[in-house]
Amino acid sequence: MKVELLSWTPRPEFVTKIASKTCYSEKSPLEMGEGENFPDISTLMDKGHTSVIEHATFTFAIEGISRACSHQLVRHRIASYSQQSQRMAKTEEYVKPPSIKKEKKKEKVFIETIKHSIEAYKKLKELGVPLEDARFVLPNATKTNIVVTMNARSLLNFFRLRCCLRAQWEIRELANRMLKLVRKKMPKVFEKAGAPCRVEGICPEDNHECKWYETFVVKP
DSSP states (O other), rough: OOEEEEEESSSHHHHHHHHHHHHHHOOOGGGTTTTSSOOHHHHHHHHHHGGGGGGGGEEEEEOOOOOOOOHHHHHHEEEEEEEETTTTOOOBBBBHHHHHHHHHHHHHHHHHHHHHHHHHHHHHHHHTHHHHGGGGEEEEEEEEEEEEEEEEHHHHHHHHHHHHHHHHHOOOOOOHHHHHHHHOOOOOHHTTOOHHHHHOOOTTTTOOTTTHHHOOOOOO
């Protein structure tokens, strides 16, 4: 898996400050400059005034995740996606889950099944079956590439859900990598982003079986 930040709103925290002050100032946003007495972003975040951070957007290039992971990713609706098409691009590489790498017997079954699917895929192509139909035999493990754009508010929700230990391992890894990148661009907005237990001391699921529960959840 590779994750890079392709582009982002220039001076995203400054844009957020202008958006916030425009809501109550007699000045127009064009009259506001760097020396303006802007509201503190951390205070805005603590008070839940997060609509203004929607003006900051981030575009990621994501390479080599599985189709199982991308299907979870695109469920986050307030975002834009451009994904590698299996109708247009031939693909035979796959992602191997850590739980399968740990034991040779499991790995053997997994690899044999994947190879069987790929061989069927190749054979169907040789027989003249179009890619859009041959792809039906490809597994969820098949690698894909995708470009994703989200605004800062959507990213906060994404990180809250997907950085949680209960999230599937691959999308959790993806979310943590994305968080690391955007935190450098908007530190005050994303300083408290991530799994609720680790940043807020709460567990929305109240899952006592989670290994993070005893460590991070604040007891009443």
